[in-house]
Amino acid sequence: MVEETQSRIRRSAKRIKAHLRHVALTRMPVRLTSGGLTRNRMVRRLGITRRDIILPDLPDALDGLRIGHLSDLHVGDLIPPQRLPEIIAAANALEADLIAVTGDLVDLHLKVLPQVVAALADLDAPLGVYYVLGNHDHLVDGGQVAAALRDAGLNLLVNEQRMVDVRGCAIRVSGIDFAHRPIDLTRLVRRAIQPLHQRPVADLSLLLSHHPDGFDPACRHDVDLTLAGHTHGGHFTLFNGRGRKGSLGLGSLAFRYPRGLYRRGHRYLYVTTGVGSWFPVRFNCPPEIACLTLRSQADAAVDLSHP
Numbered sequence: 115m116v117e118e119t120q121s122r123i124r125r126s127a128k129r130i131k132a133h134l135r136h137v138a139l140t141r142m143p144v145r146l147t148s149g150g151l152t153r154n155r156m157v158r159r160l161g162i163t164r165r166d167i168i169l170p171d172l173p174d175a176l177d178g179l180r181i182g183h184l185s186d187l188h189v190g191d192l193i194p195p196q197r198l199p200e201i202i203a204a205a206n207a208l209e210a211d212l213i214a215v216t217g218d219l220v221d222l223h224l225k226v227l228p229q230v231v232a233a234l235a236d237l238d239a240p241l242g243v244y245y246v247l248g249n250h251d252h253l254v255d256g257g258q259v260a261a262a263l264r265d266a267g268l269n270l271l272v273n274e275q276r277m278v279d280v281r282g283c284a285i286r287v288s289g290i291d292f293a294h295r296p297i298d299l300t301r302l303v304r305r306a307i308q309p310l311h312q313r314p315v316a317d318l319s320l321l322l323s324h325h326p327d328g329f330d331p332a333c334r335h336d337v338d339l340t341l342a343g344h345t346h347g348g349h350f351t352l353f354n355g356r357g358r359k360g361s362l363g364l365g366s367l368a369f370r371y372p373r374g375l376y377r378r379g380h381r382y383l384y385v386t387t388g389v390g391s392w393f394p395v396r397f398n399c400p401p402e403i404a405c406l407t408l409r410s411q412a413d414a415a416v417d418l419s420h421p
């Protein structure tokens with residue numbers, strides 16, 4: 115009982131802190147610029163980042179598999195729901211085989227949730243569209259966001275996995291809920307991806323994790339590619355570009371994996387800078403939708419930005 119009360123107090127304090135930050139850093143700048151500066155700057159430069167990822171064990175049947183990756187929409191004050199059709203059209207134009215949406219769908223506004231869910235339902239990929247929640251979804255009300263996605267028939271993954279069969283191959287798509295402590299991420303990955311002896315055999319294993327540190331336990335569970343967001347690339351980077359240079363900035367101070375493609379052996383992580391944000395300024399760190407093409411051949415044009 116005492117523990118429950120303490121945890122409720124902690125959750126309320128977190129929410130109040132987030133609301134205060136939201137008013138100071140999001141709502142005020144939007145009001146002071148009559149909405150123009152922040153809204154336009156955040157979405158006008160939405161680009162498509164295309165990367166090839168070499169997985170030497172990838173079956174030939176999956177060579178060329180294309181994954182669309184969106185994250186951190188933060189629909190609310192900075193990214194109004196009116197921009198959603200443009201974002202969804204850009205993602206569908208990739209003609210991806212599978213789409214991953216790695217959380218932070220709304221930003222402290224539950225009233226936009228029906229519009230967000232209706233727009234997301236228009237995302238289209240033959241092997242499915244998969245979702246996980248981010249910390250901002252939980253700040254507003256993770257339970258309601260999850261229920262809205264599920265009621266609309268969207269594939270929300272909360273520490274669980276789906277098996278997808280394609281061209282005689284099995285793809286495991288797993289997703290974990292938000293956590294930031296390594297110990298919690300490890301626990302959630304373990305829960306999502308069953309122990310080896312119970313695990314269905316997969317030719318390709320993907321993990322959706324809002325926090326990029328989900329990559330560490332994912333590597334221990336033979337996940338080929340982890341998809342993450344959360345960092346927004348750090349908002350400020352010294353240089354705009356790929357590789358270590360492109361992630362030098364605030365993100366590299368705050369996060370182990372701030373932005374771009376990382377490799378550990380044959381395991382990969384892609385951390386997208388995201389579509390939106392709660393903070394109204396980005397410098398050398400434009401918003402993006404990622405288009406990741408899986409290759410089995412080493413001669414593909416892969417750029418190992420953070421080997």
Ligand SMILES: [Fe+2]
Binds near residue numbers: 186188250345
């Ligand atoms: Fe975010």
